[in-house]
Amino acid sequence: MLNYQELEETLSRLDSVDAVRVVAEGERVAEVHVLAAASKPPKQVVRDVQSLAMARYGTNIDRRVISVVQLAAQAMAVQAESRPRLVKIFDEADGARTTVHVTLSWQSGEHTGSSLGPVVGSARLRLVGEATIDALDQIFLNLPPLVLDSIGIATVGMRRIAIAVVLGGTTQDNELAVGSALAGEDESEAAVRAVLDALNRRLPTLSE
Numbered sequence: 001m002l003n004y005q006e007l008e009e010t011l012s013r014l015d016s017v018d019a020v021r022v023v024a025e026g027e028r029v030a031e032v033h034v035l036a037a038a039s040k041p042p043k044q045v046v047r048d049v050q051s052l053a054m055a056r057y058g059t060n061i062d063r064r065v066i067s068v069v070q071l072a073a074q075a076m077a078v079q080a081e082s083r084p085r086l087v088k089i090f091d092e093a094d095g096a097r098t099t100v101h102v103t104l105s106w107q108s109g110e111h112t113g114s115s116l117g118p119v120v121g122s123a124r125l126r127l128v129g130e131a132t133i134d135a136l137d138q139i140f141l142n143l144p145p146l147v148l149d150s151i152g153i154a155t156v157g158m159r160r161i162a163i164a165v166v167l168g169g170t171t172q173d174n175e176l177a178v179g180s181a182l183a184g185e186d187e188s189e190a191a192v193r194a195v196l197d198a199l200n201r202r203l204p205t206l207s208e
Contacts (some may be wrong), residue, residue: 004024006178010047014037029064037070042070084139086189087103089188102114102134104132129191162180164194180197
């Protein structure tokens with residue numbers, strides 16, 4: 001059975017696409033609402049959505065159920081600024097333990113989250129991911145509990161990718177979100193960006 005949440009997250013990574021909402025009726029995709037920049041014609045955005053859904057999931061989405069709303073470049077820039085962004089990552093070592101701090105900027109302020117753990121390489125990315133979630137908790141005070149399920153570096157083709165899996169919601173209705181980011185020389189920075197990629201598009205609805 002098609003995972004519609006995963007389909008949304010995949011489609012939202014298309015070039016020029018900023019957000020996607022999929023409405024399902026049973027096992028059928030009934031509506032697809034796309035928020036996109038004005039850099040591509042709407043018909044091309046529709047074709048991109050259809051092609052990716054077919055290539056990745058084998059799902060044929062009728063073009064008539066896909067609606068595209070485009071914002072001017074200035075409006076898209078304002079929306080992008082409304083998302084938390086990484087400022088810095090720093091550590092405070094204390095013997096065999098360390099506290100990792102992650103500072104995020106949002107609107108006109110900066111917020112720093114922290115996570116305490118052992119000074120071992122295998123724990124580094126998890127501490128960074130947990131500190132990122134802690135910073136988000138300070139920014140969005142109404143967020144339900146968020147838990148870092150897993151985080152790591154994977155090799156996809158010739159590239160190394162940071163992948164983060166985050167659980168959020170109530171104990172009765174947890175939602176799983178997956179984010180990724182290219183891992184260059186700084187794996188910790190990639191870990192932060194992967195967590196943000198998993199949550200950025202969901203933060204407005206999660207914090208309501």
